[in-house]
Amino acid sequence: MLFLLLPLLAALFPGGDSNEPVSLHVMWTSYFHNHSWVHVGSGWLGELQTHRWNRSSGTVIYLYPWSRGNFSNKELVDVERLFQLYFNEHQDFYIYELMFKAGCDLHSGKGFINFLHVAIGGYDFLSFQNETWSPSPNSGRKAQKACKLLTLDQDNTYRLHRILSDTCPRFTLGLLDAGKAHLQRQVKSEAWLSSGPSPGPGRLLLVCHVSGFYPKPVWVMWMRGEQGQLGTQRGDILPNADGTWYLRATLDVAAGEVAGLACRVKHSSLGGQDLVLYWAPQKSLGWIFLAVIVALALLTVFCIHISCLSLLPKALPFFLIFIFFSLFLLL
Ligand SMILES: *[C@@H]1O[C@H](CO)[C@@H](O)[C@H](O)[C@H]1NC(C)=O
Numbered sequence: 001m002l003f004l005l006l007p008l009l010a011a012l013f014p015g016g017d018s019n020e021p022v023s024l025h026v027m028w029t030s031y032f033h034n035h036s037w038v039h040v041g042s043g044w045l046g047e048l049q050t051h052r053w054n055r056s057s058g059t060v061i062y063l064y065p066w067s068r069g070n071f072s073n074k075e076l077v078d079v080e081r082l083f084q085l086y087f088n089e090h091q092d093f094y095i096y097e098l099m100f101k102a103g104c105d106l107h108s109g110k111g112f113i114n115f116l117h118v119a120i121g122g123y124d125f126l127s128f129q130n131e132t133w134s135p136s137p138n139s140g141r142k143a144q145k146a147c148k149l150l151t152l153d154q155d156n157t158y159r160l161h162r163i164l165s166d167t168c169p170r171f172t173l174g175l176l177d178a179g180k181a182h183l184q185r186q187v188k189s190e191a192w193l194s195s196g197p198s199p200g201p202g203r204l205l206l207v208c209h210v211s212g213f214y215p216k217p218v219w220v221m222w223m224r225g226e227q228g229q230l231g232t233q234r235g236d237i238l239p240n241a242d243g244t245w246y247l248r249a250t251l252d253v254a255a256g257e258v259a260g261l262a263c264r265v266k267h268s269s270l271g272g273q274d275l276v277l278y279w280a281p282q283k284s285l286g287w288i289f290l291a292v293i294v295a296l297a298l299l300t301v302f303c304i305h306i307s308c309l310s311l312l313p314k315a316l317p318f319f320l321i322f323i324f325f326s327l328f329l330l331l
């Protein structure tokens, strides 16, 4: 199983990331609240947020030193002004909630593909691609009418097309280059085990937490020896606040079958050395105490039997040392 998975992993790990489309996109929401418009905007390079809109000043906040890519200040201010212009001009719309997502995806071999989707009041309304406005399916007559009107405005349509098909790709390439050190960094994960809520009588839910890794591709599996446990359930890979990732993998097992189970993690940051965490039964300390007490009781009974009770206090320290030494070796 592991052998079959290894080539797959090799393909997933860096070096193989050229197959993943890289996208630069802007998410924008404007809504009317308490007699005024609120604009919430953010810029994303793939799954990494690189920009934010400052609501009070109406300017872009660059979240990383490299978030300016290779654009000059003038070109950055021009783009910023476009947002200011557009969203101030349209403040007296009858719309109460507008959302859009626009940007460009870099596909290996196919170059950039750009997109713009607009939703109104939470529903898809229209989209723009390749100089063409199209109403979204089921968006009704209003969207068709809006598309007709927008198409008539040739200057703005062409300007938008230029931004998506020229500015966006140039900016994306510049960003990828400027942010190379950050985007290609390797962050080692930490991992720990816990037990989840019992799935049923006599069953245990083993949980393997893997947190703080970067980049995103990761492989986590519950194993018995070299055998991957097919019952391993992987959760979604969730973002940590610091830009790294978190994942949990669970396994539902009979309580009697936990011995020898381990959680195995493969990640590009680990340099080929898998992280392996063995499930240590949580009751083990209780069992150790029980074993010591039973041994002491047996010794006492034995002593009473051969009437050596008077010797017992002297022998006890040696006996305890013997027991702890044996346990130490066992563990
Ligand atoms: C609404 O805005 C006004 C100022 O424009 C402010 O004084 C008031 O506290 C706001 N109300 C709420 C509920 O935010």
Ligand SMILES: *[C@@H]1O[C@H](CO)[C@@H](O)[C@H](O)[C@H]1NC(C)=O
Pocket (backbone or CB within 6 Å): 054, 055, 056, 057, 061
């Ligand atoms: C947003 O703009 C305001 C007003 O210009 C400024 O005081 C504030 O520092 C800005 N916030 C950030 C995070 O840059």
Ligand SMILES: *[C@@H]1O[C@H](CO)[C@@H](O)[C@H](O)[C@H]1NC(C)=O
Pocket (backbone or CB within 6 Å): 130, 131
């Ligand atoms: C975009 O439109 C141009 C003509 O305006 C056409 O040549 C091209 O094939 C279109 N591309 C896509 C992806 O639709």
Ligand SMILES: *[C@@H]1O[C@H](CO)[C@@H](O)[C@H](O)[C@H]1NC(C)=O
Pocket (backbone or CB within 6 Å): 070, 071, 072, 170, 171, 173, 174, 177
């Ligand atoms: C930024 O980098 C991209 C890709 O390397 C390049 O095409 C572009 O001309 C550069 N400069 C500007 C101002 O876009």
